């Protein structure tokens with residue numbers, strides 16, 4: 609297992625799979641990240657952006673929070689059109 613360390617302070621006290629929530633957590637919906645797509649679809653429900661839920665790593669010493677997208681393969685494909 610790879611040991612995760614904080615990029616800011618070098619601590620190994622990392623909470624590896626925290627869930628970023630909306631502004632006050634009342635809906636418990638995951639925070640999304642969005643990017644434009646290479647080939648936007650047209651029409652009423654046309655999509656101009658691709659998105660993914662995010663997860664976070666939290667440092668238990670300095671408090672650094674790192675966000676990462678969960679569905680990176682699909683996002684990359686839709687963003688690049690590849």
Ligand SMILES: [Zn+2]
Nearest residue numbers: 614617667670
């Ligand atoms: Zn840290």
